[in-house]
Amino acid sequence: KQEVTQIPAALSVPEGENLVLNCSFTDSAIYNLQWFRQDPGKGLTSLLLIQSSQREQTSGRLNASLDKSSGRSTLYIAASQPGDSATYLCAVRMSGSQGNLIFGKGTKLSVKP
Amino acid sequence: DGGITQSPKYLFRKEGQNVTLSCEQNLNHDAMYWYRQDPGQGLRLIYYSQIVNDFQKGDIAEGYSVSREKKESFPLTVTSAQKNPTAFYLCASSIRTGGIHEQYFGPGTRLTVT
Numbered sequence: 410k411q412e413v414t415q416i417p418a419a420l421s422v423p424e425g426e427n428l429v430l431n432c433s434f435t436d437s438a439i440y441n442l443q444w445f446r447q448d449p450g451k452g453l454t455s456l457l458l459i460q461s462s463q464r465e466q467t468s469g470r471l472n473a474s475l476d477k478s479s480g481r482s483t484l485y486i487a488a489s490q491p492g493d494s495a496t497y498l499c500a501v502r503m504s505g506s507q508g509n510l511i512f513g514k515g516t517k518l519s520v521k522p
Numbered sequence: 523d524g525g526i527t528q529s530p531k532y533l534f535r536k537e538g539q540n541v542t543l544s545c546e547q548n549l550n551h552d553a554m555y556w557y558r559q560d561p562g563q564g565l566r567l568i569y570y571s572q573i574v575n576d577f578q579k580g581d582i583a584e585g586y587s588v589s590r591e592k593k594e595s596f597p598l599t600v601t602s603a604q605k606n607p608t609a610f611y612l613c614a615s616s617i618r619t620g621g622i623h624e625q626y627f628g629p630g631t632r633l634t635v636t
Contacts (some may be wrong), residue, residue, distance in 0.1 A: 413564070440623070441622070441623065443624065443625065445627075450610075450630075450632070451629060451630065452526075452528075452612055452627040452628050452629040452630045453565075453612065453614075453627040454627075455624060455625070455626060455627075458622065458624045460621070460622065498564070498565070500565075500625075502623060507553075507570060507572055507578065508553050508555075508570070508572070508616055508623050508625075509555055509567045509570050509580060510555075510565070510567075510614075510625060512557075512564035512565040512566075513564050514562065514563060514564045515564065
């Protein structure tokens with residue numbers, strides 16, 4: 410059974426730092442991987458989606474990488490800002506599945522001014 | 523504006539009552555999903571539907587029911603059989619575009635049962 414783990418569970422950094430959030434999964438037979446942002450009490454906002462055949466995706470200050478064979482993905486945030494404070498969730502869709510996602514528990518990020 | 527709407531944002535019910543959570547999308551997406559989120563936990567799949575009039579149980583379907591009579595709508599009923607219904611409920615939808623199945627989420631409904 411696929412398990413998705415995110416480390417660390419919480420992270421606090423000063424504004425301006427570059428940072429990396431980690432996501433690992435136990436079964437490499439994934440179709441794609443999505444990174445989401447969740448603000449307190451809100452729904453999820455999709456940040457980046459990486460297909461299993463891709464190595465990385467970039468959007469603005471965000472860069473997500475995927476190493477399917479080792480079961481790992483990272484989300485790199487450059488020049489962090491207080492507005493980046495949120496919980497970041499990683500989720501995988503398995504190959505041959507009906508499209509439902511399997512989620513990690515998230516990393517709660519706090520960027521201090 | 524295209525998107526997913528969930529109503530209401532907050533819902534309070536007494537134990538033993540059934541309650542229905544609304545989810546509507548105008549994205550013309552084929553698939554719709556219901557997830558449950560508890561504090562400190564990842565999202566867990568309750569039910570999903572790939573097409574109208576068809577749906578499948580997810581990992582934690584016990585005590586829940588759904589219907590998919592229209593492409594745009596996928597309501598979730600939390601029945602009195604659900605032992606621990608207080609949670610944050612999220613609805614999502616997706617479409618297959620060139621092999622990509624990106625999921626989009628609604629704003630969520632926080633259900634409190636006392």
